[in-house]
Amino acid sequence: MYEFEYVRPKSVAEAAGFLAANSDARLMSGGMTLLPTMKQRLAQASHLVHVGPLGELKSITREGDALVIGSAATHDQVQGSEVVGAAIPALAKLARGIGDPQVRYMGTIGGSIANNDPAADYPAGVLGLGATVVTHLRQIAADDYFQGLFTTALGEGEIVTAVRFPVPRRAGYVKFAHPATGYAMSGVFVAETGSGVRVAVTGAGNGVFRWAEAEAALAKSMSPKALDGLALDASHFSEDIHATREYRAQLCRVMAARAVNELLG
Amino acid sequence: MPDHAHTPHAPFQRKEDRRLVTGHGLYTSDRTFAGELHAVFLRSDRAHAEIVSIRTDAAKAMPGVHGVLTAADSTAAGMVKVMCMLALKGTDGEPPRVPARSAFADGRVRFVGETVAMVVADSVAAGLDALEAIEVEYRDLPHVIDGGRALDAGAPLIHDTAPGNLCWVGEAGDRAAVDAAMAAAATVVELSVESTRVIPSPMELRCCAATYDAANDHYHLYSVTQGVNALRLQVAFAAGIPESKLTIHAQDVGGSFGNRSPHYPEHCAVMLAAKTLGRPVRWAGTRSECLASDYHGRSNQIAGKLAIDKDGRFTAIQLDWVADMGAFITPAGIASHTRNPVVLLSGVYRIPAMHGRWRAVFTNTSPIAPYRGAGRPDVNYMIERLVDEAAAKLGMDPADLRRRNAIGLDQFPYKTPTGTTYEATDVPGSLEKAVLLADWKGFPARRAAAKARGMLRGIGMATFIENTGAGVFPKDQVDIEVDANGMVHAYSVAHAQGQGHETTFTQVIADAMGIDTANVLLHEGAPDHVLIGNHTGGSRSLVGAGSVCKLAGLKLVEVAKSAAAAMFDTEPSQIDYAAGTLTDRVSGKSTTLAELARRPEGLKTQAEATIGSTFPTGCHIAEVEIDPLTGTTEIVSYVAVDDCGHAVDHTIVEGQVHGGVLQGVGQVFCEKAIYDEETGQLMTGSFMDYTMPRAGMLKHIVIDENCIPSKINSLGAKGVGESGCTGSISAMSNAMANALRPLGVPPMDMPFTSSRVWHAIAAAGGLK
Numbered sequence A: 001m002y003e004f005e006y007v008r009p010k011s012v013a014e015a016a017g018f019l020a021a022n023s024d025a026r027l028m029s030g031g032m033t034l035l036p037t038m039k040q041r042l043a044q045a046s047h048l049v050h051v052g053p054l055g056e057l058k059s060i061t062r063e064g065d066a067l068v069i070g071s072a073a074t075h076d077q078v079q080g081s082e083v084v085g086a087a088i089p090a091l092a093k094l095a096r097g098i099g100d101p102q103v104r105y106m107g108t109i110g111g112s113i114a115n116n117d118p119a120a121d122y123p124a125g126v127l128g129l130g131a132t133v134v135t136h137l138r139q140i141a142a143d144d145y146f147q148g149l150f151t152t153a154l155g156e157g158e159i160v161t162a163v164r165f166p167v168p169r170r171a172g173y174v175k176f177a178h179p180a181t182g183y184a185m186s187g188v189f190v191a192e193t194g195s196g197v198r199v200a201v202t203g204a205g206n207g208v209f210r211w212a213e214a215e216a217a218l219a220k221s222m223s224p225k226a227l228d229g230l231a232l233d234a235s236h237f238s239e240d241i242h243a244t245r246e247y248r249a250q251l252c253r254v255m256a257a258r259a260v261n262e263l264l265g
Numbered sequence B: 001m002p003d004h005a006h007t008p009h010a011p012f013q014r015k016e017d018r019r020l021v022t023g024h025g026l027y028t029s030d031r032t033f034a035g036e037l038h039a040v041f042l043r044s045d046r047a048h049a050e051i052v053s054i055r056t057d058a059a060k061a062m063p064g065v066h067g068v069l070t071a072a073d074s075t076a077a078g079m080v081k082v083m084c085m086l087a088l089k090g091t092d093g094e095p096p097r098v099p100a101r102s103a104f105a106d107g108r109v110r111f112v113g114e115t116v117a118m119v120v121a122d123s124v125a126a127g128l129d130a131l132e133a134i135e136v137e138y139r140d141l142p143h144v145i146d147g148g149r150a151l152d153a154g155a156p157l158i159h160d161t162a163p164g165n166l167c168w169v170g171e172a173g174d175r176a177a178v179d180a181a182m183a184a185a186a187t188v189v190e191l192s193v194e195s196t197r198v199i200p201s202p203m204e205l206r207c208c209a210a211t212y213d214a215a216n217d218h219y220h221l222y223s224v225t226q227g228v229n230a231l232r233l234q235v236a237f238a239a240g241i242p243e244s245k246l247t248i249h250a251q252d253v254g255g256s257f258g259n260r261s262p263h264y265p266e267h268c269a270v271m272l273a274a275k276t277l278g279r280p281v282r283w284a285g286t287r288s289e290c291l292a293s294d295y296h297g298r299s300n301q302i303a304g305k306l307a308i309d310k311d312g313r314f315t316a317i318q319l320d321w322v323a324d325m326g327a328f329i330t331p332a333g334i335a336s337h338t339r340n341p342v343v344l345l346s347g348v349y350r351i352p353a354m355h356g357r358w359r360a361v362f363t364n365t366s367p368i369a370p371y372r373g374a375g376r377p378d379v380n381y382m383i384e385r386l387v388d389e390a391a392a393k394l395g396m397d398p399a400d401l402r403r404r405n406a407i408g409l410d411q412f413p414y415k416t417p418t419g420t421t422y423e424a425t426d427v428p429g430s431l432e433k434a435v436l437l438a439d440w441k442g443f444p445a446r447r448a449a450a451k452a453r454g455m456l457r458g459i460g461m462a463t464f465i466e467n468t469g470a471g472v473f474p475k476d477q478v479d480i481e482v483d484a485n486g487m488v489h490a491y492s493v494a495h496a497q498g499q500g501h502e503t504t505f506t507q508v509i510a511d512a513m514g515i516d517t518a519n520v521l522l523h524e525g526a527p528d529h530v531l532i533g534n535h536t537g538g539s540r541s542l543v544g545a546g547s548v549c550k551l552a553g554l555k556l557v558e559v560a561k562s563a564a565a566a567m568f569d570t571e572p573s574q575i576d577y578a579a580g581t582l583t584d585r586v587s588g589k590s591t592t593l594a595e596l597a598r599r600p601e602g603l604k605t606q607a608e609a610t611i612g613s614t615f616p617t618g619c620h621i622a623e624v625e626i627d628p629l630t631g632t633t634e635i636v637s638y639v640a641v642d643d644c645g646h647a648v649d650h651t652i653v654e655g656q657v658h659g660g661v662l663q664g665v666g667q668v669f670c671e672k673a674i675y676d677e678e679t680g681q682l683m684t685g686s687f688m689d690y691t692m693p694r695a696g697m698l699k700h701i702v703i704d705e706n707c708i709p710s711k712i713n714s715l716g717a718k719g720v721g722e723s724g725c726t727g728s729i730s731a732m733s734n735a736m737a738n739a740l741r742p743l744g745v746p747p748m749d750m751p752f753t754s755s756r757v758w759h760a761i762a763a764a765g766g767l768k
Helices: A012-021 A033-037 A075-080 A082-087 A089-096 A101-108 A109-116 A122-128 A212-220 A245-264 B017-021 B069-075 B124-131 B175-184 B228-239 B265-277 B288-291 B333-343 B375-396 B399-406 B427-437 B440-452 B502-511 B542-567 B593-597 B650-670 B723-743 B754-763
Strands: A005-007 A027-028 A047-050 A060-063 A068-069 A134-135 A138-139 A160-166 A168-179 A185-195 A196-202 B037-043 B051-055 B063-067 B113-121 B135-142 B164-174 B187-198 B207-213 B218-223 B246-251 B282-286 B298-310 B314-324 B353-362 B458-465 B475-483 B488-492 B520-524 B575-578 B583-584 B590-592 B603-609 B618-626 B633-645 B702-705
Touching: A005 A075, A012 A047, A012 B458, A027 A033, A047 B542, A060 A082, A068 A082, A075 A089, A075 A101, A075 A168, A082 A089, A089 A122, A089 A168, A089 A185, A089 B037, A089 B618, A101 B754, A109 A122, A122 A160, A122 A168, A122 A185, A122 A196, A160 B314, A168 A245, A168 B164, A185 A245, A196 A212, A196 A245, A245 B754, B037 B288, B051 B113, B063 B124, B063 B265, B113 B265, B164 B175, B164 B333, B175 B298, B175 B314, B175 B353, B175 B475, B187 B650, B207 B265, B218 B228, B218 B265, B228 B246, B228 B265, B265 B282, B282 B723, B298 B375, B314 B333, B314 B375, B333 B353, B333 B375, B333 B754, B375 B458, B375 B723, B399 B427, B399 B458, B427 B440, B427 B458, B427 B618, B427 B633, B427 B702, B440 B458, B440 B618, B475 B542, B475 B593, B488 B502, B488 B542, B502 B520, B502 B542, B542 B575, B542 B583, B575 B702, B583 B593, B590 B593, B618 B723, B633 B650, B633 B723, B633 B754, B723 B754
Parallel strands: A005 A047, A027 A047, B037 B282, B218 B246, B314 B353, B488 B520, B633 B702
Antiparallel strands: A060 A068, A068 A160, A134 A138, A134 A160, A168 A185, A185 A196, B037 B113, B051 B135, B063 B113, B164 B353, B187 B298, B207 B218, B207 B282, B298 B314, B458 B618, B475 B488, B475 B603, B575 B583, B583 B590, B618 B633
């Protein structure tokens, strides 16, 4: 790890001001990706601005038809939250499946979606539910927010403060865990929302994406059978020592069918 | 049973556990040294390259840096040797080609992770900063990372002293007899397998520290180890110093699996730095550093042929074996993958004709050292997969084929055609026990039920025999003494890394002396006790040092009787001993061990014995269920019936079998070291890519014993430390083959990852 200074701001506004004034400073929420990367000397920062402990970012509330989760809410908080469990049980399940207990106590939803790891779980939930990402400057629709491999719509120094999830009629999330890391080798979130069926896939390719053919088929008939033989463009899927492109495509299909079964209860 | 039956104990917590799980262990990195400096290593980031130049000036000038060492230093210091324990001439008349290896790559790097330079600094951080300032200019050379391809004509040459990349070639058995038997056979089964390259990953990362006593020209090396004697012998050899100039210190060691036994370049490097700089120097590897540079295990490509007559009896076996040694030799690397398979070429079967050829080769990969089983799981994997393929080809029940060919209890001692004499064991009995425990007969119904659920179910059996306990040193010694409080202290140079010696060895002594185990303490690797004895490895410790503990306990009682007799002015034969108290039968006077120990001469003795190999055996049965949609496998049942001779502590035996079986699960289902063919880079360089087995992968295991005590040691014990691994790799792979065979999937190799299994099913046309 290279040397850096640790900064603990008292508010989001203070954090944003500090980041604006220090171009080499980095925002840290749970630090579950950033810290290991820094330990390996693959990342460097002049300052770490730690917003994870900020109380204003930790709340989880139901606001009418929406579930609003503060960006510094930990995975453990989300998986155990009665509010989440009542509104979107599939999201609580998603949080429960991230990493291990240590990671779930530290890692946060805001950190996860700001990092946008192509195999992370939360991007599937946020995109699959058609959520809105709230920052200290603006609101960004999930469809615009995720822009591929570790890339988002966030600007320089822009801080995610919350994620606003419209509560769906029903939803399901099933992932195939990577044998070494537990990240999604393929994870599929299926939601029946007020604005139609949404299917989001994580882990298979360069970033979370919506599977349009599956959405159309499930809109007609919400059953695993509706997915049989559907087109799935796997050309952008990753291929590595753990899984081939074809195998990832197969996992997408199987996880999608299992997510539909879960949605159906 | 041996003459001394042990006092039965209820399973109890291991004696060392309280200390270890409450953070009171003393591991190498727990030690601190006044004035210590920290070492970090620059390692090769390429598979094969000439070192054109190394510039260290900038690094040396960095703040907090005390020194930067390279091959210029280590070669000048004569730290250039590698110990090789195999001296046997091969069939080409040549002993093993053992290339020199300086503590730092000298002129050429030969694998990713090889030590190139070392920075010694006030802190690890300062050292890492300086590492980035070292400039190395390389000229890339073509590389080869596959053992088989290394033998190809025109393959890149790794060592000028090893033409054709051949390290050693040997043959065993009677080729003509095998050829004749093959020609006459009713059935011949052929199969090529690979016992995959895996990376033993003990929980404690590799680390060491050194101090140098200039006044006495003496080194003190603190290190993870499997035994201080073996390490001292090897490191002194590698460093070019007499053994008397080196003391090894170690207390607790967190896992080994074989790769904490050999000497490493880092040992010499920290010693050299400590001497050069006149300060203690310590190093602790990171996980990624260890994955790349710890010696790897297995990596054997084996082609096998089994001949069977019309009655289903094995008539001949032949193996052609390529043992990938990596870029350099390790002390026991060649022997474990060539000699152990020769010893066990017969498996548990009567096979009249046998022949094998072994070629050890160099590749641009991390060197290979013995890994839990050391060639025995590999040869067993080959034989047992051949047997199952034969059963399938003959349409026979694999259990019946084994019943027909296994050596029966009445046929021991059994001498194999390659000259091994197996000691008595009851494999057919273990098989019958295992078959009942696994409900072998009920399998077809379970398979049908699984099929109805859309799942593929398979069952696989493996029988095995191992030669365990072969030592490097001629005998094992144990010191034993009683202190003034009556505590019995035993000293041994076997070294536990998780085996529970403090539990078993003290129990052995307590049993021998009729005292409570709470009154016995074990000290291993105590530097003040210069004992002859072997390290912990090859499932040896209980057989060797453990059985000598019994002798030591019995001998100490005799010594105490003599002392008591002198005290009471009588003959030792007149003294009764019971539970630490000695009584003169005539006068009725009595004394205690503690009282005798308080005499000026104290109460102590030393015991020793020379102990050869024991032959544990077993029959393991695995049952698996594969989800054909994802290729994932669940191990639904596992049965292990072992002959471990006399078991001192059943809890420890179970722990060894559990651990061994799960380590086999790792190799069978997930672990594999992968080097990229094109770049020679290690693709599994962290736990993000190198998949370790998880406890949950084996939810249920049934263990039973079918023990015939060994006759070669006073306890009747046979080694059990590696049996789990040897049995499970074969049993689980056979279960996988059994599950996939009905689909027409050709025999596939480890690792049975979900991706590979799904592709194999898809290639065979999917579910039928």
